[in-house]
Amino acid sequence: MKNAMPQPGDRVVLAAINGLGRNPFTVIEVDPRDIIHRLHVEGANGQRWWARLEGARILPR
Numbered sequence: 001m002k003n004a005m006p007q008p009g010d011r012v013v014l015a016a017i018n019g020l021g022r023n024p025f026t027v028i029e030v031d032p033r034d035i036i037h038r039l040h041v042e043g044a045n046g047q048r049w050w051a052r053l054e055g056a057r058i059l060p061r
Helices: none
Strands: 011-013 024-030 039-042 048-051
Touching (some): 024 048
Antiparallel strands (some): 011 024, 024 039, 039 048
């Protein structure tokens, strides 16, 4: 799904620029108004971060 916008509930792998590793994250929220950090994601450990959309890859369900 190249160039697709992740939706809440999608699992994504983030780009290295985020510094959060290459593990899958769950998208909590997508903020189209935020220019830099559009994705609010949650890791497997329950911690949440704001991350960049650029380079994010949506994993198949």
